[in-house]
Amino acid sequence: MSDLFGQSARELVERLRYHSGPYAKYALEARKKYVEIRLKQDKKIKSMYIRIIKNIAKEVRGLAANGDSEMKIRHLVELEKAVAQEIASLNGEVDEATAEFIAEAVEAGLSYSQGVTYKLLDEAGIDKAPMIRRFHKVNVRAAEAVYARTINGLSTSDRIWRNSQKAGTSIRTIIQEGIVMGKDVREVARSLEKYAQNGKQTLARDYPNMMKRLGNRIPQDVSYEALRLARTEMTAAFGEGTIQSVRVSPSSKGIQWVLSPSHPVVDICDTFANADHGLGRGVYPVGEEPMFPPHPNCLCSLLPVHEDPDDFVDKLKEWRENPQSQPQIEEWYKEVYKAA
Template sequence: MSELDGIKSASGDYYKWALEARKKYLLMLQQTDETIAELYIASINRIIQEFKRGKNKNLKYLLEAIAKDVDKFNEDLAKVIKSVVEDGAENGMYFTKQVSTDVLKKAGVDIVPFIKSMEFNRKRAVQISFARSHKDGLKLSERIWNVGQHNKKIMSDIVRAGTGEDVVTVARSLESYVKKGKTSISANYPNMMKRMGSRIPANLDYNALRLARTELTAAYGEGVLASAKATPVVKYVKWVISSSHPRKDICDTNATGGPNGNGIYEAMSCPIYPAHPNCICTLQPAPENTTVVVDKLKAWLKNPQSQPEIEEWYQTHYKMFE
């Protein structure tokens, strides 16, 4: 089953909104990548400008400029990640919010408390995203700090590998690497490349990109699950494999798991999402038969005790926002 077929099978008549949510998510990924690249360009530009302003234009001063910029880079990266998490959580709730609002309107239920409930759950999803620990036990703030330290080490290694070279040449090679990657050093500064060997990654921004993508996807998943738990319209989510999924892994297991082996889970028992860094599979909310839900809601309005599941939703998620 293709990615689009998987999304369509879960979303049913509301496929249009599901597709909109997926497109928004993929656009966010692209914009995040571009923003991270801009952060690195801004960082190296600051470092080079600081180096040019220095009276002693030597390798030691270039190293000092690199160390000096770490805090500013971490601050900028933290702002980007914060925005990514907030936008991801909101996007994750989009489909369920749209479908539920439509169903509640058809049943004659006031949607204002529901909208307030969604906002409350969006904020909570953001908080969960920031508070969660990764497999290595590190929280988000610690991982951001680690990215900055990684940048400092790699750039400092490049500078030290330039010992004996003209300092301006070293500065240019550093700038070239940050902006264009390892191949630019191989082509333009072969002697330095020989000294560095495999010590530097192909691209300096890889760790930051992976972190941003993972946090965006995790926040999206938190939004999907939080909204599904707070509505009578959606109880299940479907794990849908991305069309760009490169090889079989745990995602394939999740996409064929669940009680019926079709990747559909109750929101309360969904596997950890994302399953791994850089995962871009999706969790697609799977609405109930909305005609049946509308009838249940109408019956509940007349006699709350006749629909215990709806009444539980009302008491738990709706009443406090009336």
């Protein structure tokens, strides 16, 4: 969690505050929403994994009901149905939750430029209702696009499915080891619960032999890959919301790549944050921003860049008097505002 609340997270907030200037309120609110979604998402997905493994552990414990408490091969067949069912329901739940978090993150990413646009239109006395409709459409479309995107040929749901299957493999591996070592079913059930709750390390303390045998066949944390996937998708969704909102905002000039301060080694993010496109360091013209995030666990942030509020309200007022005096706003009016 230190990446959300530690020193470098505070520094990132300061960078966002500095670069957003008169719009800091919107930038910091959007960042706060991002952090809240991340926390909620981590907790929810982790708890889904723990719950289904507890259910399987309960089935394992139930095997002792007929008096034989040692794990046997025939138990595998009995348990397989429960394992397959629990993994299928885990997959469905994680998939649904990921889609929800993507939608929420797009909305959070949009919120900065949305807030700025509403404020500026209000101040200039222009009806914002068409923009409310427009932002809603952008929101829905961006969430669908992020969910549908493929990485290495796999869609979001393919990648979630793959992680669910890996969890199934780890669970089966622990059960099989129980059989090989002739363990008591209650002990195997406990191993599963400990693994789900606290990871492989805690198993190592209680069952050193079992751990030696398991080696690298099960991951340290059964939900790690699922959490990482959800975070990456959520960050991409936040970025996509930011990018799409800038495209429909009349006052936007570009998007700034704000480098995360927790960067132990120079990577592609430094390149993106330092690129010069004539709008200032790391600021990209609308439509020319790089793919975001460029790598999993990237903590950089995309920040909309808008014209100064006072100047822009003046421009809006001038445009209302004489549309030809502000050709860019007139273009936005025809293509975005009126078309909404």
